[in-house]
Amino acid sequence: MSFVLGDTVKQDAERSVKALLSHVQSEQASRAVPIYLMLNTAEPLTRQSDHTPRIIPLRNRLSKLSEERVLLITKDPSTPYRDALTKKGSAIADDELIKEIVTLKKLKSIARDYRKLTKLFNEYDLIVADHRVYKFLPNILGAKFYLKNKKLPFMVQMAKPDPEAKLVKGKKSPKLKDERCHPEYVKSQLKSIAKNTYFVPSSGDCISIKVGFSDWECGKLLENINDVVTFLTHGKFRPIGGVIPMDKLKGVNVKTSTSMAMPVYKKADKTTQSIDENYDEFNF
Incomplete structure (x- = not known):
């Protein structure tokens, strides 16, 4: 070498x-x-x-993805992502690689109770979040996770970037949204996070x-x-x-x-x- x-x-x-x-x-x-x-x-x-x-x-490698308890934080609502990731036959569901999926709104509710937040901190080895909600996490999770970088969340994308991607109109807003979710792409990012430093x-x-x-x-x-x-x-x-x-x-x-x-x-x-x-x- x-x-x-x-x-x-x-x-x-x-x-x-x-x-x-x-x-x-x-x-x-x-x-x-x-x-x-x-x-x-x-x-x-x-x-x-x-x-x-x-x-x-x-x-x-430092670890295997199968050895990590993973929490995924998504946009609201989580339905498009939860359905794709938990569907039988998907790259994520078959190996039970994600232990829990919570929305940003649910996470805010958990964070209001310090005991629940502590439980969240102790229960999961790896916390990942959709890149579109990632910026909100420091204010929600606070010092419990971020002080001295104790358990920092990682950023992931739910689908491969594609300028030609089909966007859909939200139920409560006329704004077009990207609700694509590619389980294989999510899995590849999780494996990289677990394996590397x-x-x-x-x-x-x-x-x-x-x-x-x-x-x-x-x-x-x-x-x-x-x-x-x-x-x-x-x-x-x-x-x-x-x-x-x-x-x-x-x-x-x-x-x-x-x-x-x-x-x-x-x-x-x-x-x-x-x-x-x-x-x-x-x-x-």
Whole structure:
């Protein structure tokens, strides 16, 4: 595997990942925990509040869609989407990939009761919403979901974009609406969300991205680390990726949610010592 940050950094990354895995397994041998890649940047990725996850493709999947409890939030009324997605023989219904479908109106009602909102938070692993209602979710779900990006909803489209799509007139409004729903297209988006990782543009100088778990082999984690850094630094992945030019990447570390950060890469300058010179400080 060609490492985007170079062979020397790959060696440093391998050493740090192995040390981190050894530490986690000695401390928490009974369960696997997520491994995060921390990227420090010279400039913020955004100046505005942004809570929309962007998918980063990985060669080693984080999860299977069949392992996730999925909640779908739709426009009102949900009938066109519910009928298509729950119809016998559809790509979604046969595998019971979506556990519950609620409308935006129903979600607002649930959110008024904090106990019901907490139940919703705990009951579902993955929350997705029609892109046409997605912008309303931060005000409805609030800090329970959005503070520290605890359980961010993902945006999906109910059908493939098509300028020639047939629009229908709403019952309560003369405005034409797109009520198409393509189960196969929805399924493909859900599979991508479950399989891959994501990032949220930060208004600070650091972003955190899940790259695997502590019961993985070191090689699989290195592959996912390389995938993440490549996607975020290479211009060919714009406009979603390529948001961190290589000269703006100050440092890369790996850690769990509770461990200290282990060094992978640090941008060289006249006063910077090499990772080799300082590595003993990071031995557990």
